[in-house]
Amino acid sequence: MKKKVHLGIFGLGTVGTGVVELLLKRKQMVGDCQVVLEKVAVRHKRKKRAVSLPSSLLTTSPEDILRDPKIDTVIEVMGGVNPAREIILEALRRRKNVVTANKALLARAGSEIFKEAMENDCYLGVRASNIASYRLIESLSFSPSRISKLVGVFNGTCNYILTEMERKEEDFSTVLGRAQKMGYTERDPSDDVDGYDTAHKLIVLLGLSLGYFPPLGSILVEGIRNISPLDVIFARELGYRIKLLAIAKIQGNDLEARVHPALLPRDRGLARLEGIENGIELRDEVGLEIGMQAPGAGKYPTATAILEDLICVARGRKLAFPSDKKKLSLRGMGGIETQYYLRLSALDEAGVLGKISCVLGEHGISIKSVLQKGRDEKKRKSVPLIMLTHEAREENLQKALKRMEKLPVVKEKPVLMRVEEGIF
Numbered sequence: 001m002k003k004k005v006h007l008g009i010f011g012l013g014t015v016g017t018g019v020v021e022l023l024l025k026r027k028q029m030v031g032d033c034q035v036v037l038e039k040v041a042v043r044h045k046r047k048k049r050a051v052s053l054p055s056s057l058l059t060t061s062p063e064d065i066l067r068d069p070k071i072d073t074v075i076e077v078m079g080g081v082n083p084a085r086e087i088i089l090e091a092l093r094r095r096k097n098v099v100t101a102n103k104a105l106l107a108r109a110g111s112e113i114f115k116e117a118m119e120n121d122c123y124l125g126v127r128a129s130n131i132a133s134y135r136l137i138e139s140l141s142f143s144p145s146r147i148s149k150l151v152g153v154f155n156g157t158c159n160y161i162l163t164e165m166e167r168k169e170e171d172f173s174t175v176l177g178r179a180q181k182m183g184y185t186e187r188d189p190s191d192d193v194d195g196y197d198t199a200h201k202l203i204v205l206l207g208l209s210l211g212y213f214p215p216l217g218s219i220l221v222e223g224i225r226n227i228s229p230l231d232v233i234f235a236r237e238l239g240y241r242i243k244l245l246a247i248a249k250i251q252g253n254d255l256e257a258r259v260h261p262a263l264l265p266r267d268r269g270l271a272r273l274e275g276i277e278n279g280i281e282l283r284d285e286v287g288l289e290i291g292m293q294a295p296g297a298g299k300y301p302t303a304t305a306i307l308e309d310l311i312c313v314a315r316g317r318k319l320a321f322p323s324d325k326k327k328l329s330l331r332g333m334g335g336i337e338t339q340y341y342l343r344l345s346a347l348d349e350a351g352v353l354g355k356i357s358c359v360l361g362e363h364g365i366s367i368k369s370v371l372q373k374g375r376d377e378k379k380r381k382s383v384p385l386i387m388l389t390h391e392a393r394e395e396n397l398q399k400a401l402k403r404m405e406k407l408p409v410v411k412e413k414p415v416l417m418r419v420e421e422g423i424f
Contacts, residue, residue, distance in 0.1 A: 125309025156276030
């Protein structure tokens with residue numbers, strides 16, 4: 001006898017529509033499991049939609065799904081933190097399995113939601129919260145070995161923008177406008193380009209692998225708005241590509257977690273990602289390394305990940321969540337050590353490099369290489385000065401930058417990006 005899943009869906013936007021379309025296309029069969037769509041909660045029943053459903057399946061009341069004893073599994077694809085949080089928690093309290101793509105909610109309330117799922121012996125499916133690594137999510141949850149390093153490119157919008165800025169030497173705003181026209185970003189792209197979408201995904205992955213969801217406000221999150229075509233060109237000349245990275249490192253009970261643009265050597269795995277491609281690289285505490293790449297989120301990739309979780313539900317898969325939680329201490333950015341890329345607009349006169357080098361040297365920062373370009377005629381006597389440092393401590397670098405800003409020979413606020421090696 002085939003296993004049946006009686007399903008309620010919250011939300012019929014882009015992803016919800018994708019789920020329903022795939023279910024209808026497969027005649028409500030997912031693998032060897034039959035999925036019976038019982039109800040779909042929407043805001044407006046009469047709204048014109050891309051998928052046609054009988055009116056009897058639609059409801060504007062979440063209670064019609066939550067209180068229905070026949071419905072054993074719910075999919076939440078409405079987005080946002082509230083009321084999605086209350087709906088998921090109530091579904092779990094009523095012992096309904098939950099599948100969600102809501103990375104923003106999981107990043108903010110993941111501990112609470114997983115705790116509720118464990119206490120009520122419910123399956124909580126989160127594969128769709130990170131398309132780039134959802135095939136690794138289960139292995140992260142079940143692995144007896146903790147990760148020691150994670151590096152990821154998790155946002156297709158940002159990767160597309162950075163790829164096009166390099167390929168066509170266009171500025172950020174121009175490429176962002178094209179990305180919006182092509183449907184690669186939301187109407188408001190802030191979460192994407194300011195790094196928060198990437199940060200949400202990083203927090204969820206850390207929660208699944210470590211049992212600890214670091215508070216969003218406690219990790220560095222920088223986006224790509226301030227990256228100039230000059231930076232992309234100079235990075236290329238130096239043998240690098242710029243990527244928006246999610247980075248986590250664990251040493252003992254110390255956790256380092258951050259999201260920011262970084263220079264990656266052009267021959268490294270993640271540096272080769274083009275357009276909307278995403279990818280992840282992992283190293284565990286015994287040295288095993290694994291990586292994968294996948295398309296960025298979209299209607300059908302996300303819907304497919306959700307259907308894979310439905311198969312797990314139908315087959316009676318239990319929730320996997322790290323039980324041996326060690327208390328982790330989140331390391332502040334000041335203690336981070338890495339290499340740095342600096343771009344300064346400096347006067348084109350003798351002795352400038354010496355003055356800047358002196359400031360760096362006084363803070364224990366040595367220079368690895370320097371690029372000095374011709375005069376910027378629009379800014380008259382100023383020229384771009386690009387430096388790569390050897391590995392240095394973040395707090396020392398930030399102190400040096402504050403001093404450099406005050407030098408009369410430096411005409412604009414310096415641009416800083418970190419340099420990373422990746423794993424592969």
